[in-house]
Amino acid sequence: MSVAERPGCRRCGAVLPVAGRGPVPAYCSGACRTAAYRERRRREALPVEMTRLRRWVRREGKRPVRSDNAAPASSTNPFTWTTHEAARRSRHGDGLGYVLDGGDGIVCIDLDHALIDGRPVPWAADILARCPATFTEVSPSGTGLHIWGRGRVLRGRRIRREDGAHIEVYGRGRYIALGERYEDSPTTLADLSELVASLTA
Numbered sequence: 001m002s003v004a005e006r007p008g009c010r011r012c013g014a015v016l017p018v019a020g021r022g023p024v025p026a027y028c029s030g031a032c033r034t035a036a037y038r039e040r041r042r043r044e045a046l047p048v049e050m051t052r053l054r055r056w057v058r059r060e061g062k063r064p065v066r067s068d069n070a071a072p073a074s075s076t077n078p079f080t081w082t083t084h085e086a087a088r089r090s091r092h093g094d095g096l097g098y099v100l101d102g103g104d105g106i107v108c109i110d111l112d113h114a115l116i117d118g119r120p121v122p123w124a125a126d127i128l129a130r131c132p133a134t135f136t137e138v139s140p141s142g143t144g145l146h147i148w149g150r151g152r153v154l155r156g157r158r159i160r161r162e163d164g165a166h167i168e169v170y171g172r173g174r175y176i177a178l179g180e181r182y183e184d185s186p187t188t189l190a191d192l193s194e195l196v197a198s199l200t201a
Contacts, residue, residue, distance in 0.1 A: 045187045046084070046178075047135045047148065053104055054078070056087035059097040059140075059177040067092060075099050075175040095140065095178060102153075102172030107192060109147040109199065110139075110176070112166035120145070123165040130198070134190035136182040146176060149192035157200050169196055 007016055009028035016025055027033040057064040057073040057080065064073040066080050067090035073080040078101075087096055100108060114124035115138065124145060128136075135148045153171025160166060170176070181187075 045181055047187050047189050049104075049150075049189050050098060050106065050135075050148070051084040053106075054081055054083050055099045055101055055104070056082050056084045057097040057099060057175060058087055058090050058093035059095050060093035062140075062177055064097050064099075064175045064177075065093050073097075073099075073175070075173050097175050097177050100170050100172050100174045100176065105150050105152065105171075106189065107149060107151040107153045107169065107171040107196065108174075108176050109149075109192065109196070110168040110170070111145040111147070112168070113143055113164075114145045114166075115143050118142075121164070123161070123163045127165075127167075127195070127199070131192070131195055132190035133186050133188075134192065135187055136185040138179045138182050140177050140179045142179075144179075145182060146179070147192070147195075149189045149195075151192045151196050153196060159199060167199055169200055 008014060009016060010026045012028060014028040016028055056067070058067045058070070059065065060070070064075065064080075065071065066073045067082045067087045070092035071080075081099055084096075100106060109127075111124050111127065114120055120128055127147075128145075131147055132149075137146045137148070138144070139146055151171065153169055156168065156170040156172075156174055158168050
């Protein structure tokens with residue numbers, strides 16, 4: 001196998017050494033393996049306020065499914081939800097989803113089409129600038145943002161503005177497909193009451 005044909009390290013891209021008869025290594029060194037593990041853990045970090053609650057499902061694309069049997073899950077039927085640990089260990093579907101129930105005070109502001117090449121568009125950057133430090137993630141599509149926090153949303157809202165903003169605000173009866181943590185957002189939930197009020201006024 002020529003150098004050009006050899007696979008690269010999953011983290012730094014360096015050409016991997018030729019292996020014997022064993023499997024081709026994924027990383028060029030122990031340092032890259034450790035760094036990749038830490039980066040993955042950072043991306044997967046979630047607020048304890050969410051992981052301690054039984055509000056979890058799996059997702060198959062955008063569709064919520066049960067973690068035990070991949071049957072459809074419902075955002076209004078708690079019997080189809082499970083613990084974070086059970087959902088995390090399940091191999092059904094593509095990833096995790098969280099159900100907003102209302103009673104726990106957790107809300108989500110969903111910014112659609114908020115990122116281009118990983119950078120927030122102007123209207124999304126303005127919302128992020130007004131937002132207290134709170135857990136934020138990139139949606140599974142890679143183009144949206146989910147801002148998680150505490151607040152009270154009695155009725156979900158969809159907002160379309162002339163500046164191109166596509167905003168959804170939910171607090172109950174809604175399932176959110178989880179993506180990856182946005183940059184270095186904290187793994188805590190801030191009070192979003194003022195931001196929610198300003199967006200839904």
